[in-house]
Amino acid sequence: MDDYEYNQHIEAIGTNRSTDDDSRDDDDDYEDDDASFDDDRYHPEDVDDDDDEHVDDDNDDDEVGVVPSSRVGEGVGAREIRQHLLAIFVAIFAAVIAHSRMHGGFDSWTEELARDWSTFRRRRRADGGGKAGMSSTAGSTTPSPNHRRVERPKYAAPSMDAIPVERRGMILDRALRDLSTGGEEEEEGDVGDVSSIGGGGHALARDFRRTRGLNFCTPPHPSSSSSSSSSSSSTSSSSLSNAVAGSRSDDAEVENDHNRHHLTSMEFILPLDPSVRVLNYHYLADALGIDDVSAIVMRGEYDGMLDEIDAIIEEGGIAMNDMSTLILLEERIESILDAHLPPKPTSSSSSHYPRVGRRQHVCLLRQYALNCPTGRSIRGLTMVYDRPHVSTYYRGRNDDVPSYSSLSTPSSSSMDDALSVISRGRVKPNYKVSPASLSFTGYAAKFINLSVNPVNLYWDGGRVPTGPNAGEMRTVLVGTIRGMGTIGTSTFPGHTFHVTPTYDRDHVLQRWTITGDEPVLYHDPLSDMSAVERIRAIDGWTRDGKWTEVTRFERDAWIVDRSFGRDYLVKTGRAWLANFPQPYLATTTTTTNAEPDRGGDDGDGVDVPSFSSGSGTKAPDGHRMHMWRADYIGQTHDVITSSLYYNSLPERLERLTGDDYHPEVEKERLAKMRQFQSSSLKEKKITGDNGDDATMRLTLSVLSCAPRVLEAKKFLSPVEVQHLIDLASGAKGGVIMKRSTVSATNVDAGDGTGSGRKAKGSEADVRSSTGGWIHREQDAIVDTIFRRIADLLNIDERLMRDIVRDRPGNDDSGEDEWLPTHDRIVEAMQLLRYKPGEEYAPHHDFTHPSITNRYQPKRYATVLLYLTGEGDVIENGVRRSPASLSKKTGSVEARKESGLQGGETTFPRAITTNRHDGIKVKPQSGNAIIFYNVLPDGNMDDLSQHSGGKVDKGVKYVANVWVWDPIVN
Ligand SMILES: O=C(O)CCC(=O)C(=O)O
Numbered sequence: 001m002d003d004y005e006y007n008q009h010i011e012a013i014g015t016n017r018s019t020d021d022d023s024r025d026d027d028d029d030y031e032d033d034d035a036s037f038d039d040d041r042y043h044p045e046d047v048d049d050d051d052d053e054h055v056d057d058d059n060d061d062d063e064v065g066v067v068p069s070s071r072v073g074e075g076v077g078a079r080e081i082r083q084h085l086l087a088i089f090v091a092i093f094a095a096v097i098a099h100s101r102m103h104g105g106f107d108s109w110t111e112e113l114a115r116d117w118s119t120f121r122r123r124r125r126a127d128g129g130g131k132a133g134m135s136s137t138a139g140s141t142t143p144s145p146n147h148r149r150v151e152r153p154k155y156a157a158p159s160m161d162a163i164p165v166e167r168r169g170m171i172l173d174r175a176l177r178d179l180s181t182g183g184e185e186e187e188e189g190d191v192g193d194v195s196s197i198g199g200g201g202h203a204l205a206r207d208f209r210r211t212r213g214l215n216f217c218t219p220p221h222p223s224s225s226s227s228s229s230s231s232s233s234s235t236s237s238s239s240l241s242n243a244v245a246g247s248r249s250d251d252a253e254v255e256n257d258h259n260r261h262h263l264t265s266m267e268f269i270l271p272l273d274p275s276v277r278v279l280n281y282h283y284l285a286d287a288l289g290i291d292d293v294s295a296i297v298m299r300g301e302y303d304g305m306l307d308e309i310d311a312i313i314e315e316g317g318i319a320m321n322d323m324s325t326l327i328l329l330e331e332r333i334e335s336i337l338d339a340h341l342p343p344k345p346t347s348s349s350s351s352h353y354p355r356v357g358r359r360q361h362v363c364l365l366r367q368y369a370l371n372c373p374t375g376r377s378i379r380g381l382t383m384v385y386d387r388p389h390v391s392t393y394y395r396g397r398n399d400d401v402p403s404y405s406s407l408s409t410p411s412s413s414s415m416d417d418a419l420s421v422i423s424r425g426r427v428k429p430n431y432k433v434s435p436a437s438l439s440f441t442g443y444a445a446k447f448i449n450l451s452v453n454p455v456n457l458y459w460d461g462g463r464v465p466t467g468p469n470a471g472e473m474r475t476v477l478v479g480t481i482r483g484m485g486t487i488g489t490s491t492f493p494g495h496t497f498h499v500t501p502t503y504d505r506d507h508v509l510q511r512w513t514i515t516g517d518e519p520v521l522y523h524d525p526l527s528d529m530s531a532v533e534r535i536r537a538i539d540g541w542t543r544d545g546k547w548t549e550v551t552r553f554e555r556d557a558w559i560v561d562r563s564f565g566r567d568y569l570v571k572t573g574r575a576w577l578a579n580f581p582q583p584y585l586a587t588t589t590t591t592t593n594a595e596p597d598r599g600g601d602d603g604d605g606v607d608v609p610s611f612s613s614g615s616g617t618k619a620p621d622g623h624r625m626h627m628w629r630a631d632y633i634g635q636t637h638d639v640i641t642s643s644l645y646y647n648s649l650p651e652r653l654e655r656l657t658g659d660d661y662h663p664e665v666e667k668e669r670l671a672k673m674r675q676f677q678s679s680s681l682k683e684k685k686i687t688g689d690n691g692d693d694a695t696m697r698l699t700l701s702v703l704s705c706a707p708r709v710l711e712a713k714k715f716l717s718p719v720e721v722q723h724l725i726d727l728a729s730g731a732k733g734g735v736i737m738k739r740s741t742v743s744a745t746n747v748d749a750g751d752g753t754g755s756g757r758k759a760k761g762s763e764a765d766v767r768s769s770t771g772g773w774i775h776r777e778q779d780a781i782v783d784t785i786f787r788r789i790a791d792l793l794n795i796d797e798r799l800m801r802d803i804v805r806d807r808p809g810n811d812d813s814g815e816d817e818w819l820p821t822h823d824r825i826v827e828a829m830q831l832l833r834y835k836p837g838e839e840y841a842p843h844h845d846f847t848h849p850s851i852t853n854r855y856q857p858k859r860y861a862t863v864l865l866y867l868t869g870e871g872d873v874i875e876n877g878v879r880r881s882p883a884s885l886s887k888k889t890g891s892v893e894a895r896k897e898s899g900l901q902g903g904e905t906t907f908p909r910a911i912t913t914n915r916h917d918g919i920k921v922k923p924q925s926g927n928a929i930i931f932y933n934v935l936p937d938g939n940m941d942d943l944s945q946h947s948g949g950k951v952d953k954g955v956k957y958v959a960n961v962w963v964w965d966p967i968v969n
């Protein structure tokens with residue numbers, strides 16, 4: 001009996017029983033939660049928790065009621081079935097072992113899940129779902145995809161040796177080129193041409209493709225390859241790319257780009273099935289320009305395509321071991337693609353696909369065709385971030401001498417530290433130093449629900465730290481995770497979490513004790529089941545209408561993601577917290593300003609931004625936003641901005657509307673506002689004739705390399721600071737401050753927004769400040785601050801506002817109309833007020849997008865503006881610095897004492913050679929810091945964890961600005 005027949009049997013068993021246990025509607029509480037991403041964040045780690053409470057895991061229940069495996073098959077024919085099962089399991093087990101020896105890239109768990117899909121596919125075909133020739137009778141002579149595992153032609157697995165040497169070089173060359181260009185060769189003016197933002201929407205965002213940067217044009221089984229992903233060599237470039245590196249002159253630039261971002265190639269191995277299915281959908285989504293991959297899944301493009309490839313294999317006419325037939329195979333794959341895809345791209349979003357994207361798609365399918373009969377895996381290459389060693393964090397420009405000039409104005413404690421470490425001569429670039437051990441042990445955990453049913457995730461809690469219930473244990477709802485969804489939270493080793501059905505608080509489905517090794521946790525009701533139980537469970541889901549093409553795809557996608565995550569972990573030592581596939585930061589920044597960096601020039605002279613306001617020449621970095629380099633502490637970057645300081649207030653400040661952003665109106669407004677602005681804090685307003693063109697320079701200094709934290713002093717003028725405080729305190733109305741609530745931001749709503757349900761805003765003591773939101777359109781001053789922030793991040797400010805579009809049906813008018821959209825990549829500014837005793841304990845700002853979203857939107861950067869600083873006091877709503885107060889009474893020092901104390905922003909996991917408690921940034925009025933929540937390879941940066949320290953005295957005002965990549969939609 002082959003496994004097809006076996007499945008028929010299983011199906012027969014499966015359909016005989018009911019799985020109603022699960023059929024009641026448990027989605028009730030899904031709808032009524034607020035689905036906007038915003039300030040509701042839950043961070044359970046913050047509640048003091050020194051208990052070791054460990055709840056036994058034995059309590060796990062399967063979500064889907066199934067017959068325990070020991071009882072399966074009792075009754076008529078049971079023995080026969082059991083024998084078959086046994087034989088098949090032995091065979092499969094042997095195959096899995098053999099395979100995992102061969103490939104070793106993923107474990108049997110993944111294999112099993114991959115088999116689930118094969119089973120499903122075969123069953124669906126048996127139900128008449130497949131398009132290719134089908135026979136419902138096992139052993140039929142009719143060629144059928146169902147039989148390919150038994151009736152396939154014998155191929156010799158193509159090895160590199162079989163490929164002529166010249167041809168080999170070509171393949172490798174092409175592989176490297178594809179990889180280097182992020183899977184596509186750019187057309188001139190095509191990428192980063194933000195001038196198209198006006199009428200065309202966010203062209204950049206639309207071009208963002210998850211398959212970018214993946215390379216499947218590798219020899220399917222390069223026998224000579226020694227670069228398995230498990231090799232932990234720090235000469236991280238794989239032999240594949242090294243083999244041809246430098247062979248082309250234009251590669252050198254790309255190579256340089258990769259070096260700049262510390263990107264290195266990584267080979268990964270994925271289970272053939274479901275990865276080809278999942279990736280095929282992604283390529284289709286790219287080709288068709290569809291945002292959410294699940295829309296493609298529903299179109300059912302995939303099955304037909306792979307069936308056609310199956311049919312080619314079935315024909316047996318292709319001898320895979322010679323080059324000409326390989327080319328023939330590719331041609332057939334091309335024609336299949338032609339048949340399924342529109343002949344010409346229908347939108348600008350698909351403009352890249354016909355080029356390298358399509359090439360990669362063909363290579364992927366070729367690997368599928370070649371490996372279907374003989375193997376179970378496919379190979380790919382991508383780039384990953386290779387974090388430089390801590391010994392490189394203390395240095396000057398490309399030489400061994402520490403750059404004192406770059407540290408000439410240290411003031412925050414971290415800068416002092418860096419300076420003192422260097423000046424004591426303890427640390428030299430080539431000196432073997434190791435990172436200081438950290439007293440903080442928290443990190444980001446990600447929970448993935450591989451069930452079709454939503455579950456509630458609870459933290460088992462700690463003791464209530466203060467208040468009337470102090471000392472009591474409590475359980476805290478982190479949030480609801482939709483079926484096949486995900487949620488993230490910060491946590492500590494030893495903490496325990498559990499999930500329950502949404503309708504039954506007391507029914508614990510699974511419980512985890514957190515360890516540092518496994519930050520990504522899966523709730524998979526199928527994982528401990530036998531094959532029979534699984535099929536029954538899935539039958540139950542199907543009957544309930546919950547096991548759809550989309551849920552199936554999502555589950556597969558998580559399985560592929562997990563497999564990739566293992567290779568990533570081995571290669572980089574970091575947990576994979578993003579969703580595979582995930583484009584990485586590629587290509588150099590397009591800049592128009594050739595001003596050199598000052599002081600800590602990073603050596604390449606290209607990291608100099610131009611100001612973008614108005615002219616729109618600045619391009620984000622490839623398809624991802626720009627990230628400043630942070631090679632060493634004290635490194636500086638110059639930022640030129642035309643968004644000058646407001647040194648006095650206009651009499652009237654009005655809310656801006658869409659019309660105010662119309663280019664002409666905007667120009668007029670900006671010119672009018674010049675009379676209140678200056679490039680210096682000393683002068684009240686700009687002087688001279690060329691006020692319109694005036695710019696000013698801000699300096700960003702690196703405070704921390706890992707995570708990347710940079711500081712800009714005097715980012716805001718005192719007038720602007722006071723304006724924001726007025727807004728925050730309600731003195732000017734418009735902003736309603738309320739007690740900050742927290743919940744998991746990191747929730748995947750399943751609608752591709754990355755903004756799903758969360759625990760209902762609980763007034764947790766983890767975040768005790770008061771907050772309010774202030775939109776860019778609040779007034780001209782706030783608008784200016786947003787523009788300055790865009791310059792600070794080196795991104796186009798127009799990405800931060802509503803875009804202009806033709807009003808539908810208004811095409812003939814030739815008039816652009818402003819339409820509100822959700823496309824902007826920035827959230828409203830969040831103002832926070834902390835009073836004594838208030839704090840915000842360590843957390844991450846990043847979010848977890850839906851697995852199906854082609855854009856993977858996330859908060860890539862945080863800009864934190866300090867409104868009050870150390871020693872500042874608020875008198876009748878007015879900020880006063882110790883210096884200004886000391887003019888009236890007492891010394892500055894004495895004055896400091898009575899003002900704001902504490903409230904440092906801390907990055908407790910910053911890698912340094914000397915600090916056990918991370919890097920601390922003292923609030924200083926007008927200063928800003930930026931930090932990146934993601935790494936250049938698109939993964940979340942777990943080290944970006946940070947806290948707002950407890951305020952000991954006085955009032956701390958800060959403002960958060962979160963910027964998304966690539967879009968907020
Ligand atoms: O208050 C601070 O220093 C940090 C605030 C913060 O991290 C946040 O609101 O997300």
Ligand SMILES: [Fe+2]
Pocket residue numbers: 843844845946
């Ligand atoms: Fe934060």
